[in-house]
């Protein structure tokens with residue numbers, strides 16, 4: 001038998017967990033994409049040593065599990081002198097993780113910009129930074145926007161792991177509730193459903209944002 | 221307290237790696253089998269079946285793998301289906317893998333021009349004949365690289381099985397950390413082992429992709 | 437009894453009325469050129485004749501069989517109707533020979549040896565016998581289109597549908613494809629082709645059908661119709677093309 005009503009007394013817990021997850025997602029999405037954009041720009045246009053460095057970072061992150069990255073940052077770094085709170089460790093781990101994936105994605109977008117666009121910008125006298133901001137970024141992002149936003153959703157879902165270093169996110173709430181009322185199935189089921197809602201919502205928000213960012217398409 | 225030399229640590233980690241590999245293989249085989257079935261359902265063009273596949277993908281791509289594992293492990297056992305951490309891990313990783321692979325493969329099949337279907341139809345080939353002789357041979361070539369690439373996600377996904385108590389690489393890592401209090405060393409080694417497992421696959425996937433792009 | 441018979445065929449894409457009551461009847465051995473502006477429904481007409489698209493009203497009969505878009509019917513139809521596409525649609529993972537042999541072996545259940553014989557014959561006919569073991573992407577556009585013709589011919593169709601089959605080709609490659617068509621016409625195959633090649637329509641064709649806004653606007657002998665169009669629409673169209 002299922003007793004979903006047994007979860008009701010804990011709705012506050014679920015709600016605050018949900019809020020933590022949302023907050024963390026918004027924060028790390030911005031930080032991660034910023035990091036990814038910088039790294040992608042370096043990888044596309046930078047000095048070859050810097051390129052090599054970025055490649056190493058990207059490959060290291062993409063080829064190790066997030067949970068190991070998190071443990072390394074939370075448990076490993078303090079032992080060599082960097083003390084971090086669970087929250088700080090999570091923000092760093094999630095940012096680094098999204099940063100690596102978005103580097104690859106964004107660079108694919110930069111690769112797609114025709115040489116003609118760059119030459120046109122140069123001929124018009126734009127400097128490198130102006131060229132990036134005004135000519136390159138928007139069309140580059142348009143191309144890879146769907147891939148980038150799915151990656152953000154994937155990282156949001158991956159954040160469930162931070163409950164393991166006792167950040168009080170949605171998964172933490174689920175664990176807490178089931179340890180109190182012994183309704184594991186109900187608790188996790190509802191939580192899974194909340195995550196599902198969150199990913200739908202996140203995609204919806206990204207779509208809205210995309211419509212604004214790439215409004216020039218509609219204007220044609 | 222037992223003393224762990226570096227060699228002990230490495231030996232323990234390597235032993236645990238066997239379980240990570242085994243779990244990955246099982247999940248990958250399970251995932252591809254289910255994904256094949258789902259792809260077949262989708263290709264029939266039946267709208268009800270299509271809907272089933274879409275909901276499946278939505279659910280398993282839209283919820284955390286960890287939550288899927290919790291439901292399979294704690295959830296099912298409380299409902300009276302006693303299930304081991306190993307089975308729960310395989311079950312949830314199969315869901316996860318198949319949900320992503322079926323979408324990846326759909327993308328591959330969709331990249332084939334509609335003209336291939338039409339030309340086959342005009343030559344009198346039936347649906348299954350078209351699939352077997354025209355669509356699949358081409359789709360498989362396109363799909364190999366991203367499928368190999370995704371196997372990396374499967375290996376990394378197995379690390380979550382440590383949370384439900386399955387003793388694989390990550391779990392042994394945390395156990396060794398608790399015993400040695402040398403998290404920096406232990407988790408570095410764990411990361412290196414994962415990297416050695418995953419990087420060759422990532423690399424091979426890129427090689428395949430390049431080869432395919434050239435041959436086109 | 438004509439080979440292809442269309443009677444009051446209506447076709448909609450959703451609410452959009454594409455074909456508005458087409459009547460057309462084509463005898464065995466005729467070469468019909470369909471001309472008309474882009475969007476007038478020429479491709480749709482061809483695709484209805486071989487069942488690739490369903491139509492909503494009227495009837496199409498090919499070689500005595502009613503055409504429906506049901507899969508079984510399309511496959512039976514494939515035995516009498518061949519189709520060549522603007523962009524070839526060759527199978528890139530199969531050699532030229534395999535492309536041509538495929539349908540005879542798996543649809544007509546011919547033996548490998550027999551199919552190969554047919555394939556070599558057909559490739560000979562389009563002048564590409566020596567390309568048997570090459571892959572399509574090593575061929576020029578004109579050669580690829582000739583392979584597509586050989587592939588269709590290997591099913592010995594009674595009627596061949598060609599949808600702008602020279603439009604994707606470089607100008608210098610158009611001639612070689614038209615020449616193949618001309619040979620086929622001389623041999624007496626029934627051809628229905630959508631084309632912009634007015635010279636071809638005039639010299640080789642028996643009849644021209646001018647389509648406008650989903651209707652057969654004007655039809656008749658090419659030499660008469662192309663030099664002396666009756667309607668303003670055709671005059672305008674010819675003015676634009678010539």
Ligand SMILES: Nc1ncnc2c1ncn2[C@@H]1O[C@H](COP(=O)(O)OP(=O)(O)O)[C@@H](O)[C@H]1O
Nearest residue numbers: 449452454472473474475476477478479480481
């Ligand atoms: N699959 C489709 N769905 C909706 N409209 C279509 C489709 N195919 C063609 N059309 C429309 O039907 C009309 C006729 O198309 P078509 O037969 O391709 O014309 P033509 O070959 O003469 O250029 C066009 O307006 C086209 O936009």
Ligand SMILES: [Mg+2]
Nearest residue numbers: 478479480600
């Ligand atoms: Mg057309």
